[in-house]
Amino acid sequence: MKRGSLLSRRAVLRGVAAGGLLPLAGCSLDSRAPGVMSMLDKAESLTGAAQRALLAPRIALAPEYPPGAISSYFKPNGSIDPDDPDYVSARQTGFADWKLAVAGLVERPMSLSLADLRALPSRSQITRHDCVEGWSCIGQWRGAQLSALLDAAGLKPQARFIAFFCADTLEQTPDNTGRYYESIDLVDAFHPQTILAYEMNYAPLKVEHGAPLRLRVERQLGYKMAKYVMRIEAIDSFAALGHGRGGFWEDRGYEWYAGI
Amino acid sequence: MASLSSTAAPHVGATPSVVLRHTALVRVCHWVNALCFLILLMSGLQIFNARPALSWGQATDFDHPFLSFSAKQDDSGDVTAGETTLFGRSFDTTGLFGASRGSDGEMEERGFPSWATLPAEQDLAMGRRWHFFFAWLLVINGLVYAVNLTAGRHLRDLLPSRADLRAIPRTVRDHALLRFPKGEEALRYNVLQKLAYLSVVVAFPILILAGLTMSPAMDSAFPWLAPLFHGRQSARTVHFVLAAYLVAFVVVHLVMVLVSGVINNMRSMITGRYRIEGDAR
Numbered sequence: 001m002k003r004g005s006l007l008s009r010r011a012v013l014r015g016v017a018a019g020g021l022l023p024l025a026g027c028s029l030d031s032r033a034p035g036v037m038s039m040l041d042k043a044e045s046l047t048g049a050a051q052r053a054l055l056a057p058r059i060a061l062a063p064e065y066p067p068g069a070i071s072s073y074f075k076p077n078g079s080i081d082p083d084d085p086d087y088v089s090a091r092q093t094g095f096a097d098w099k100l101a102v103a104g105l106v107e108r109p110m111s112l113s114l115a116d117l118r119a120l121p122s123r124s125q126i127t128r129h130d131c132v133e134g135w136s137c138i139g140q141w142r143g144a145q146l147s148a149l150l151d152a153a154g155l156k157p158q159a160r161f162i163a164f165f166c167a168d169t170l171e172q173t174p175d176n177t178g179r180y181y182e183s184i185d186l187v188d189a190f191h192p193q194t195i196l197a198y199e200m201n202y203a204p205l206k207v208e209h210g211a212p213l214r215l216r217v218e219r220q221l222g223y224k225m226a227k228y229v230m231r232i233e234a235i236d237s238f239a240a241l242g243h244g245r246g247g248f249w250e251d252r253g254y255e256w257y258a259g260i
Numbered sequence: 261m262a263s264l265s266s267t268a269a270p271h272v273g274a275t276p277s278v279v280l281r282h283t284a285l286v287r288v289c290h291w292v293n294a295l296c297f298l299i300l301l302m303s304g305l306q307i308f309n310a311r312p313a314l315s316w317g318q319a320t321d322f323d324h325p326f327l328s329f330s331a332k333q334d335d336s337g338d339v340t341a342g343e344t345t346l347f348g349r350s351f352d353t354t355g356l357f358g359a360s361r362g363s364d365g366e367m368e369e370r371g372f373p374s375w376a377t378l379p380a381e382q383d384l385a386m387g388r389r390w391h392f393f394f395a396w397l398l399v400i401n402g403l404v405y406a407v408n409l410t411a412g413r414h415l416r417d418l419l420p421s422r423a424d425l426r427a428i429p430r431t432v433r434d435h436a437l438l439r440f441p442k443g444e445e446a447l448r449y450n451v452l453q454k455l456a457y458l459s460v461v462v463a464f465p466i467l468i469l470a471g472l473t474m475s476p477a478m479d480s481a482f483p484w485l486a487p488l489f490h491g492r493q494s495a496r497t498v499h500f501v502l503a504a505y506l507v508a509f510v511v512v513h514l515v516m517v518l519v520s521g522v523i524n525n526m527r528s529m530i531t532g533r534y535r536i537e538g539d540a541r
Contacts, residue, residue, distance in 0.1 A: 032379075128318055130476045219476050
């Protein structure tokens with residue numbers, strides 16, 4: 001292989017050796033060794049690039065289903081009842097005084113109530129929610145199109161990602177890195193099916209599913225679809241957030257691009 | 261491109277002769293495939309363990325999976341037993357499916373046991389990384405093999421002829437008696453070998469397609485993909501069942517390699533050289 005190719009020959013050999021010996025040697029080899037990790041990361045970049053190329057020629061929509069396909073049971077996952085004091089008090093008033101903050105690299109920072117969000121161009125879609133664990137549920141969602149919100153706020157030219165900061169803490173840590181957050185790039189942010197959902201199955205979004213507002217990124221796995229969204233920021237890099245990998249689960253080893 | 265039947269006819273007589281049985285390309289593809297399959301299998305079982313149940317359709321049937329592994333706990337929450345439920349019938353599979361001992365010796369809830377998964381401990385994120393890396397390698401290797409198969413004459417070695425199909429009963433009997441072809445006849449694949457290898461060549465692309473169907477991005481790029489398998493959960497089931505079929509193939513394959521001349525067989529897949537016995541009459 002030539003220099004500069006995606007995988008160096010040495011990395012492949014090292015990986016093959018590591019991969020081949022690991023199961024046979026009774027797992028004495030560390031499957032999380034930095035060399036192994038960086039080799040495995042190559043495939044993530046390749047998968048992301050390949051899927052982006054396949055999705056790029058047209059604005060490919062995630063499949064949508066008829067109302068009859070809606071699952072009778074939609075599994076709530078992750079946090080189902082955040083105990084953050086601000087969230088708890090907002091919830092007690094039915095989110096009447098709750099506001100979504102839109103900040104970061106935008107021309108016009110905003111603070112939007114649920115009524116403001118409902119006034120934005122919306123989309124209703126019945127889609128399949130795919131969890132990284134392997135299960136799927138079909139549900140209806142209605143919400144403000146993120147593209148409309150970002151157009152209203154006006155992205156600055158440096159903006160490359162949209163970050164979502166949530167009310168729930170999924171892991172207790174001293175440095176507060178256990179708080180849920182997510183990030184997506186502008187391709188997904190401006191996709192027509194990317195919405196900030198306030199309605200699920202034709203009723204106001206329930207707390208277990210992320211009330212008052214949940215992100216839907218239909219062409220990716222469930223963990224990208226942050227629940228309890230409190231603040232949105234346009235950013236140029238997510239290196240400074242959490243452990244720097246772009247999301248709560250990403251910080252715990254999952255792929256930032258969750259198309260597969 | 262040389263292949264089994266197209267190899268220059270060896271001199272068969274009283275003295276044994278050695279022929280080039282497998283081309284270098286087939287040999288390399290075979291071993292890369294073997295490595296990929298082992299890692300994909302073990303990391304796949306790790307991924308399966310995140311939700312050790314299978315159902316049919318687009319969405320998960322949480323109430324009635326047709327296969328599920330689960331654990332039983334006592335009053336203090338300790339895992340006591342593992343259970344497998346298949347089409348509504350439950351079996352005690354403690355130690356194997358549903359519950360087994362982890363590296364600390366404690367009984368824990370897990371679908372497949374730690375010796376069968378990569379990594380050994382439960383770690384879905386790492387399992388996915390291993391799986392997708394070696395999936396790429398498997399696909400690239402498979403494409404090289406497929407081009408060779410269709411461009412060269414190797415496909416002819418795998419497709420059974422009408423005479424082959426008529427010979428199925430006799431070949432089954434010969435196999436049951438562990439009577440294997442000798443001499444030049446051993447160079448040709450018999451009908452059972454052809455069907456077995458052909459089934460693997462067919463199973464792999466379907467298995468890969470079913471795997472890709474579990475990807476929400478792929479289902480968006482190719483809307484026909486999920487309906488092809490009757491939904492994402494069905495695709496997950498097909499992926500699992502075909503993987504199980506390939507495991508069964510590998511078991512039979514290894515047994516046959518052992519009983520039909522292990523050294524000669526191994527050498528022919530490593531160096532390519534296969535020794536033909538003198539006339540067996």
